[in-house]
Amino acid sequence: MSQIFHRSTNTLSRLSIFGGLIIFGLTLWIVAGVNRSGYVTQAGIAREQPIQFSHAHHAGGMGIDCRYCHTSVEDSAFANVPPTKTCMNCHSQIWSDSPMLEPVRSSFRSGEALSWTRVHDLPDFVYFNHSIHVRQGVGCATCHGPVDQMPLVYQYSSLQMEWCLECHRKPGRFIRPRDQVFNMEWEPPADDPGLGARLVKEYGIADVEHLTSCSVCHR
């Protein structure tokens, strides 16, 4: 029998073994990455809306309180997207003939509702309740990010389960005084590391067993 393979095959075959392993590892790593990327979570993607409503202008610039539009955020699971009427409260006086606002006026005239593109969209088997989170000192910015600097709103967090669990496992790291919930600038005081833990006790936030029970979010 003469040689079947060339000298180089020895090196090649060994390389191919290690190469295979490396490629396998890489794929896993990439898959994991993609699952957490904006492509899947859709975080960080600004959405086109029927009207180029700028939170940066209204909330940031003019400092309108979140609750002026999102009225039910303290009472209901749903924070509420304001009815056309709310826009018209002001825009019947100011910018009352700006072409940009025509859709709003026509909606108000015709009673034809505006339809906004949903930005924060949880799977239908997840039940999130705004009111209790707000009540227990979770700030708007904690999940929604610097909305007051967003010309067009985008999803700030991944909204994936592991992300929810971060806070449900260690609420102390994320909550703030109730009066600071709607303050977009609030930063945890550097001089008072124990604040979170105190608030958890004060607000009677349930222990981890409760917060990580399945039925708290899934029904």
Added chain:
Amino acid sequence: MAKADGRRWGWGPNTNEKMTDYPHERVVDATEYAPAPVIGPGHTFGSLTDKISAIVLTRRPPLWWFVGAAVSFALTLMLLVSLTHLVLTGVGIWGNNIPVAWAFDIINLVWWIGIGHAGTLISAILLLLRQSWRTSINRFAEAMTLFAVSCAVIFPLFHTGRPWLAAYWLFPYPNTMGLWPQFRSPLIWDVFAITTYGLVSLAFWFVGLIPDLATLRDRSTNRWMQMVYGMLAMGWRGSAIHWQRYETAYLLLAGLATPLVLSVHTVVSFDFAVGIVPGWHATIFPPYFVAGAIYAGFAMVLALAIPLRALYGLEDFITNRHLENMAKITLVTGLIVVYGYAMEAFFGWYSANQYERFMILNRATGPYAWSYWALIFCNAIAPQILWIKHLRTNLLVLFIVALIVSVGMWLERFVIIVTSLHRDFLPSSWGMYYPTVWDFSTFFGTIGLFLMLMFLFIRVLPMISIFEMRTLLPEAQVKEVEDLRVL
């Protein structure tokens, strides 16, 4: 000496005693130490090498091969159709219901896994027990193991409601949900046990193949076959040093595979023993399942070996002695299984637990009594004829018994799963189970897949371990190292 012994341990016939008795005998007649020959007379290294490798390399497959392959391929297609329909429509196409939430799916899983056991058993345990006769059957028994396992895993995956999730949620991997498998569940134990079993069996099988792949590489004339076999052989050249490590590794594998094979069916039996269902919740299950597995496995090996040796004229290598030994093992394990049945019944009465008592009564007299009595006939009564030597050595009888036992072992799982579930605790939720055409098409589909893999295997790989057969030849006996030292 101990070391040398350790290494020698297990390879073919052990001949220490004789060699030391007659230091100047160069060759010892095989008949002297073997009760009956495990290899036909008149064979040399060359002849058996050529005969076995020819099946793969030169001989054009006989007509029956094409027929068989075609039939099993058709069945495999049926399997694919069934599974596609299953995934698109749902488990509802089967007869499963509440209370009988498991039926054919898990029956088939356990049945296939059981069949798988003979392979590893023959390769590992018989090796450790120095049973030289295992040599000519271990190769395709191992192949059988692999194929049976690959048929088996189809069921736990596809019987789930959402296989596209079960496929990976059952394995621990870091995920965006921060969730992990629930390690108290016997199903997770299954995942680990069966995966391990499959991988280790594959490794074991491949290691055993390497020298033979080298043989095929060196025998093949066609360039492509040389390349393929050459790559698979990984440049094996039969170096003494390689052989030495090879033996060690193979022996260690055997030592590891033995507890593994016992653990796998034990874990499978936990699926039931850990449950609270009367008829499942029994401590006797692990040993009784393992015995049953070996029982089923040997029956299947017989059912395959008998036709194969005839069709390929391998009577020289798979001799009557092989078949008879396997028949004996079948008989013994069969008796253990019968003991298991007896104990189940006894516990049912002795436990004084009304649910257990009712379960036994329901098996024997309930709506599924037919399956229980059929099982008793197949597994307890029919094999007893193997006590008689001339029936045991009659190939046709042996073949038929093997088939009966295979059916019986399937029925055993039917009785355990369906009959126990259909009437458990609350009379109000008692129900019946009736299989649908899709239950059968999936089951027979896997049989098709199994046979097709078998046909492909005997076509492309040596179904008998060539290099191990060589060691059985008288010429393979060499004198003691010590004798050489004196030189």
Added chain:
Amino acid sequence: MEEYAASREIEELVHREFPALASEFTDPVGRRRFLQLMSASLALAGAGACTRQPRETIVPYVRQPEEIIPGRPLFFATALVENGVAMPVLVESHMGRPTKIEGNPEHQASLGATDARSQAAILTLYDPDRAQTISNRGEVRPWGSFLAAMQLAMTGQRAAQGAGLRILTGTVTSPTLAAQFDSLLKELPRARWHRWEPSGRLAPRQDFIYHFDRADVVLSLDDDFLSCGPGHIRYARDFASRRRGAAASKQPFRFYAVESCPSITGSKADHRLPLKPSEIAAFARALNGGARLSEQQAAFTDAVLRDLRAHRGRSIVTAGDTQPPEVHEEVRRLNAALGNIGTTVVAAQPVEARPVDHAASIAELAADMAAGRVSLLLIVGGNPAFDAPADVNFAEALKKVGLAVHASLFEDETSAFCHWNIPLSHSLESWSDARAYDGTESIIQPLIAPLYNSRTAHEVVAALTARPERSSYDIVREHWLKTRGLDEQAWRRALHDGFVAASSGGATHQAPGTYQAPGTYQAPGTRTEAPGTVEILFRPDPAIGDGQLANNGWLQELPKPLTKLTWDAAVYVGPQTADRLGLAAGDLVEVRAATRSIRMPLVIVPGHAPDSATVHFGYGRRRAGRVGSRVGFDAYPLRTSAAPWHTRGEIVRTGETYPLATTQNHFLMENRNPVRVATHEAYQREPEIFRHMGHTPPKTLTLYPDYQYTGNKWGMTIDLDACTGCNACVVACQAENNVPVVGKDQVIVSREMHWLRVDTYYRGHLDNPETYHQPVPCMQCETAPCETVCPVAATAHSAEGLNDMVYNRCVGTRYCSNNCPYKVRRFNFLLYADFTTPSLQLMRNPDVTVRSRGVMEKCTYCVQRINAARIESKKDGREIRDGEIQTACAQTCPAQAIVFGNMNDLGSRVATLKAEPRNYGLLEDLNTRPRTTYLGALRNPNSELEKRDLSRDRHEG
């Protein structure tokens, strides 16, 4: 307030597409796409739990009604109408979509409870098969052209004083509608208003209201007062509370039932005497010494009479609506003699407006029609072409009518024969009013704008008047203002409360005359011994009633009490009769009466009176809809106006068999004591007797430490002594938790999905056994066998001890179901949930996930309600109050048999009940430590009638 809220929402609804409205919460589109993605991830399996969300839109209001806080339900008080009588309810509304019906706790007829049918009404509202367009001879027409047509027709009628005008309705209790008819008939004296309510009270009679809570001894003559009749909800409540009192005290309560076909009322009897219909009349006479009976019956009568007389003024004798007037007369005399009248039995006016004899009434109408004397016929509701007595041959006669108008919820058999078809609005879409069993009047207000182009009865009748354009709101409001002087404040109050204050026994309608002259009723002749000859009873189907509800999947799949039969009507016979006729369950038999005959499958019902058979009508609809058409067999062909409730006939085997879908196939307890029973006496002697009937393993029986539950610890008790097996809880659960319907074929292979089932067990001789009902939800075991075997932790314990089920994590190995000794877990073997029909998406409870294929599901103690309450309590910074959380089953239970609460709160009702000696756990010998426990059932046999060794209780299952 509410009605304005409602009406303003309605404007919104009209302006906007429904799915968009829903999109804030249950976006069906979104979920559907999501599911497609799930299955698509077959392809990208391994790509992690990839739940990339599809594009969704949010459609806010243009002007938001201030009452509405998006995401929070509102409750409106209104009433449903069953057989013409009001069923007062509170309706939960999410963003203008009614999603769940509860009883009205303020209302005496409900006290917060409802029955299965009112629970299922929500499904009828959203039924996509409802009649949707006004049509004339099959062509779609606008409302206007109908009005025009009517005006034209009426001009002719006015000329003839309405000689050719006939109106047919069911039972009417609506004061407004009655008033409309009155004025119409005053204007057209020769017009006629006929009535036909197939399953209602056919013969008018003096009405009585019973107070079971004040009675010590009750005798019922074929009166199923716990599940039929206008007052059954309240009666069940009183009955149960009296029994509860008896259980706690030395003051026993005893109930005798005499009936032909086993009913759930009979199943609660301490002594039950199965008699053929013909014998019941005799029995009634014998009670007043008027007739001679067989020894066995005589012994029974004597004992009962002695018992009744021993409790003068504290006893009740009742007779069912299906009994002839003479029986009612005997009963009245007996009650009078016992001094019950005025104490436990209170005379009242019938709630039906202008009562008539329905059988006679429809017969007369049919005769007029056949004779061509009817030029304009208005049928409001009802389906006479299907359910009218066979002898009047209504469908044929209908062809001879000049102009037939049919207003109904569905395009049914009758619609096929009518020229004009007007979709009728559902109660939840209508302004109307109705009277409850005690005469209390309720204003019916709409919860949602009509989904289709439908009209209310008031508007349809108004079409015949000079002012056809009036809306039903105007009509109803005006009636109450004019005739009852209900000013704005009182009106709002009535709407808010759900009833008009101090209106019970309202004297607005005349007292009924004397009883109908015999003639509509014929006592069956003497019994002939011919084989196969039996007395045949006609009864409405226990689930779908007279057939109008045939297209309601929830009711179709509701296991009928006792037989657990679904999706079919059957001939019920007792075991001994079956043996005599050589028949087996599932045989397809032919039932013959006079010249008529029908085919129907046979079911054997223990305790059915010998030599008699019960045939249920309502099935065999030909034009009911996708769900109800061509399901089961029609029994109406046997029913005549002369003998509407029972007749004589024979049963002949056809040799064929027929597949029946039953959800329970084994009715004996097999010595496993799932239901623990003791006599009242034995219980008083030894309260621990229930504990001794089973074995409770010690807590030390494990090598693991015990899990400590601090904080809330949810638990439930179910009082088997109170439970009547009425099935209300089953449908309530189905409505609350979006439980799908699977269809007959799937039920046959036992894949029904009910989270809560009611098991029935028989004890004793099957010719007249004791019967027990046992509702079985998830037991929420503390050491749940299902959890340990789940490979993916899809079912795990919450910190409050709930056995959580996480659908989105479940991969469907079904191991948990195998390991559940109670078999309460349900698996989606196929895609059962409807993700496509838009109207059904609106019906769904937005707080509960709709489960897709391949997923296990089960009772969660209505965890969505628990979470809501927890969140509210946390926001108020308080603990959850006892009774604040009610599971759907507990809330609707007329008998209040189900109690839910916090076991760690020792003051809670559930904690006190669990401390009762009657409390025991189902199969607790398995050491599952169920959180759901049962209170054992009690019997109080009359020692004269039953000399039984009380120790039997311990041993016999």
Added chain:
Amino acid sequence: MRPRTRIYGLLAEFGDANALLEAAARTHAEGYRRIDAFTPFPVEGLADVIGFRERKLPMLVLGGGIVGALTGYGLQYWSSVIAYPLNIGGRPYNSWPSFVPVTFEMTILFAAFTAVLGMLALNGLPTPYHPVFNVERFALASRDRFFLLVEARDKQFDPERTADFLRSLEPREVVEVAH
């Protein structure tokens, strides 16, 4: 110091195992150390004879087993006690009896794969190319011939003297193995 030889070594072919054994023993006794023998099946003690003494593999496998066991139990403990503790049927987070099977399987898996991969690695496989394959007749090494190789790298190696020595062992023939 010595220039790298032109050839890889000398290959002597024998007809049966004992001849090879004896030859190998002699060669080793002669002082040759870089020798190797090739046989169609494992021949008792051949490795001994050519002075091969390594015993690494068993230790490696033991190590693999231990690592496997630790990985198995560690995985279970971490995921059900630390990562996401859940109350499963009232069982403690660390339900060690339930964790035994997986631990066991992982032990076997790791050990077995250490055995296989270790064997291949130590043997330096895969080596599809090897100088001995240059010899035509070497193909018979996987059939019925027995070869003895003296590598050119051996200190004592001298093309002529070694060849003569090998011939003295009565092989069928002696050939040079090209690089």
